[in-house]
Amino acid sequence: MPTRRTALSLLTGAGATLALGAPAAHARPAHPRPFGRYGSPARRLDPRTLYVDAHGRGDHTDVQSAVDAATGAGHTVVIAAGVHRATLVVGAEHRDLTLVGASPDARDTVLVYDNAAGTPRPDGSGTLGTSGSASVTVKAAGFTARDLTFANDWLRSDNPEYTGAQAVAIKVQGDRSAFYGCRFLGHQDTLYADSPSLAVPARQYYRDCYAEGDVDFVFGRASAVFDRCHFRTLTRTDRTAAPHGFVFAPSTPGANPHGYLVVRSRVTSTAPDGYYKLARPWVPSSDPTAHPMLTVRESHLGAGIDASEPYGTMSSGFPWQDQRFAEHRNYGPGARVTVPANRPQLSAFEASAHTPARWLGDWRPRG
Template sequence: MPSSHDPRSGLGRRALLTGGAGAALALALPSGPAAARPVNSARPFGRHGSPSRRPDDRTLYVHPGGLGDHTGVQAAVDAADGPGWTLVLAPGTYRETVFVDAAQAGMTWIGATGDPRDVVVVYDNAAGTPRPGGGTHGTSGSATTTLRADGFTARGVTFANDFLRTDLPGNPGTQAVAVKVTGDRSAFFHCRFLGHQDTLYADSAALSAFARQYFAHCYVEGDVDFVFGRATAVFEHCHFRTLVRPDLTGAPYGFVFAPSTAAANPSGFLASRCRVTSEAPDGFYKLARPWVPSSDTTARPSLVVRDSVLGPGIDAAAPYANMREAHPWQAQRFAEYRNTGPGARITVPENRPQLTADDAAGATARAYLGDWEPRRFRAGAET
């Protein structure tokens, strides 16, 4: 069991998230920008202009100290009426919930430094948290950030939910979403997603809408089902980190993926050239379990993990489990291809379905995303 000073446990971890950009530097950084850069207080928006040097009339600047157009992210979102706006976020911790409506298509959020540790959007609602008007938030309502617009793009931003199970002792509503994204053509580059249960909700607006989402060089951490939903979601060069569970004494601690792909959707989650690490004991995590929700009992969850490194935290002998016995994982669309690492060892072949080379040729970002090619952000520049 970790001490109270463990940066990812209890109040110690929350303090790092809420302590501002400087404290956030202590948290893990995904593959991407190599090192945290000193923040230039004279140029808080870096190379992205300023309210006095605006590149166009659809760019807004957010600064917690008042040096931008707005001090909060939601205030800037509210001011961005219609499609095609860009928000440049200065370093800081933005403790608020944020909602981007479907009418705000093509919105872009840019962390001013390019380093996701510098810009943190965080709140602490959970599914079981009481709402001011009565009732509780529920899983979707717990999201710190809700993104419904098509064509949303973010670079260099941390999306976090720092709810702790000890905040609601005995309450089973511990799902606490950092971001729920339902828009088609949503892309995230060099971003972080921090939470515990249900961190990243990659979903769609309706059962018939096969939203496409792309995550590149991102870092995602959590414990139970912390990447879940029914979107067609591609993860490339991403780092998934499983956390310790001070509230449990034995395995399993949780599950990385919990897709709920609609049966009619040929493509669910794809993790390619990623890695899974853990701060928990060896074998204490499952790679995935299928989520067949009551709202779609015909769902056939789909997950492919390929060309990735699975650390010893993954149970190699039995990497998959059932969420409900009525929907066994063997009846779903789970498969792997050319994975390496201790958690990828094939010791019980029937527990690790593998793609053939022909099948793997169709399990690529291009095949999953179709005619959409996400805008690429490389070395701080968009291409």
Template sequence: MLSYRPRPLPTRRAFLLAGAGAVVALGGATPARAAGDGACTAERPFGRYGSPAARLTEQTLYVHPDGQGDHTSVQAAVTAANGGGYTLVIAPGTYRETVTVSVARSGMTWIGASEDPHDVVVVYDNASGTPKPGGGTYGTTGSATTTVQADGFTARWITFANDWLRADHPEITGTQAVAIKAMGDRSAFHHCRFLGHQDTLYADSIARDVFARQYFRNCYVEGDVDFVFGRATAVFERCRFHTLDRTDLAGAPYGFVFAPSTAGANPRGYLVTRSQVTSEAPDEYYKLARPWVPSSDTTSWPMLTVRDTHLGPGIDAVAPYTNMSSGFPWQNQRFREYLNTGPGAEITVPENRPQLTDQEAELATREVYLGDWTPWKAG
């Protein structure tokens, strides 16, 4: 990952609201329900999801920042869920904290009570180079606002954010700042937002020899450098990836959307389907992807397939891929496209845009990637 010089950025509140409205147009967020139709109100902060007095199930915990639930912080509720199968119903609010869902807390579900991801924001501001209280720095993994180690995690209508800003910390060169690191198998995110700059969404696995399936539907992800990265088998369906503008760089590229680090033995990496890539940066200032081969696992064989997706003018159509590390050229990785549209998808130099054949495309589907797990049927 690269480190860049600082740049002026909007206020943190403006940052958290970035992309507001755009996701709704894509089906990426459901507006809050009208009063009388299960909406959150002052009297009913948990909307149609009950209340501590009338729980959905015995394993439902309610989170409210002003004390109207069981807990006032998300981490407190996660800690109280001392086993598998718990549901957290989270009232509207900004929860400034770091959260870890341990391996033992499998099958956990988080629900944003208003059914609008703009209303429930879990955010913190650690970066890789942020000093730790006990010495050293957090590193990329340690910078995550939310870390999910457990299998079977599901989130609906939640914003996961890291609002660490380069401009606030010119002394820090480790500028990776993760909003969420998802590591478990069968992790599903519906109508969620992921906000950050470098390394926003870390779609990974618990260990390099463990394959983890993840599913993202109707989600919004924004950032600048490698802002979707990791070694998970991840399907992104009907999602929007938005590249941010920058003023600290003299020219292109400003960054890279995807940086997969798929294990060499894993036949499936990232699949992006029926989605779109938009940008607020100048045209052609972003690369679609570059391969991440970590020094800890040089056997990685990064895999990314982007199909049936609209690529806006922010993507460099002539050379959409580039290298991250010497000795691992992108041409040797598993990068493919199929039936993409938009100015960023124009094929002007065919050797720079490897395409699936029709026969290969039959195996590049959510069903093939996710196998016997069908999270799209749950919303």
């Protein structure tokens, strides 16, 4: 089985495909219209649309330079298909920025890098840390992404000397951030759905997205809705016993009534049955008053989830039973209620307050 890095290195050409970490079966030749239905520099959709193509057919050859050029609010950056290997930072000044993959298949347009928390800083001042490992960091409010893959292909097996194995594909901090048809690939800490600070909440919406990983691979303190998303847990070759990891690790501030809401989604696995927990609470040292919140409702939980003990505890002083974890009308082998005390269930009345509209307030994402 090829490694993820091998798979990504095989993705060459404008039509390359990434399929769950496996190598592309073939690579199609470069398309004569690299930006598809989104126009081109010669036929720009509007003055605020910029084009990125590594082969020189756009305004820029890399995504960061295009984002930097998108001064002011409301720009769109269209990215030609291919593997774009570099880190990317979308600063707070780039409000209402949209990144779009030119292909309607998110597997064709990949933003990837391979830093980890334990990666040494270039200036020798220590290691990057979890946040510093992110392939993509989004600080801007009103950010939207469509049809893109965000990946971190750093591997534990390649770096056994590292103690920091967190390797973030994307860290999202901005309020009103929306992702449609996107993919998030990594192992530990893949998708960091966060906020700018403890005192500032951030609403985020993920629709028809795919995320994979092993340890806490969707985590952070955002008020995030995951609508019709697919979460896939991966086999770990460095562990022989359960658990291999956890899907969610929310760190919701105690004052925030809305943490993670998962609705009409599914969890599948490549690991043996019962080798994953659905979630564990993260109470970071920077916020000992955190009160992590997760609601999973009307979702299919596959056999990879430990049905009898679906939740775990990260820190002994903060057991999951003291947090805001709940389910409602889930189904599938991983959703069986075999030990009722281990699976808090919402009543129909309680569930009426756990909806995307309640989570997002006066913001209505444009689908």
